[in-house]
Amino acid sequence: MPPGASRGGRLASMEATAVLGAVTAAAGSVKAVVEAINAARAKAKGNKAAMAALVEAHDLALSLQTSLFEAKEQAFALQEENRQLREENRQLQAKISECEARALDREDYELKKMRNNVAVVPKGETSPLYCPSCFEANELNILGNTGFTSRDNMPSHVCPVCQNYYELT
Numbered sequence: 001m002p003p004g005a006s007r008g009g010r011l012a013s014m015e016a017t018a019v020l021g022a023v024t025a026a027a028g029s030v031k032a033v034v035e036a037i038n039a040a041r042a043k044a045k046g047n048k049a050a051m052a053a054l055v056e057a058h059d060l061a062l063s064l065q066t067s068l069f070e071a072k073e074q075a076f077a078l079q080e081e082n083r084q085l086r087e088e089n090r091q092l093q094a095k096i097s098e099c100e101a102r103a104l105d106r107e108d109y110e111l112k113k114m115r116n117n118v119a120v121v122p123k124g125e126t127s128p129l130y131c132p133s134c135f136e137a138n139e140l141n142i143l144g145n146t147g148f149t150s151r152d153n154m155p156s157h158v159c160p161v162c163q164n165y166y167e168l169t
């Protein structure tokens, strides 16, 4: 697993959660400010200047509340995006592991020149003969006999999977 990938996702997720927490806390503070302004307005009845200032403060607090609500929505969206990216990353890691598990250990095999072509054989052995073309694609497929030999001037082996013909005997 590339070490940065998943750590980066978790970090971004923590940041989104921290932002959400900070915005929620700020929204709580603004609510308290609005309540304080409302209490002050009740006491300021009859004082026009104070009332006007409190109305203005109230409007500002409301617009701050709107901004915080929008920020909260964005933090939520960011959190969801992070969740999806983490899930995608998890699926990709699983696919990579699957491919790695399927990959052949090439060190265990060698190419063997036979007549006009090469076959793949287990290292130090002469059989079975594997298809060199499929080996390139990390697959081990045992070549089948065609029933012909060099005497017939025909390919002696065929791959049952890729259908390539080989002159090996």
Ligand SMILES: [Zn+2]
Binding pocket: 131, 132, 133, 134, 135, 141, 159, 160, 161, 162, 163, 164
């Ligand atoms: Zn093949």
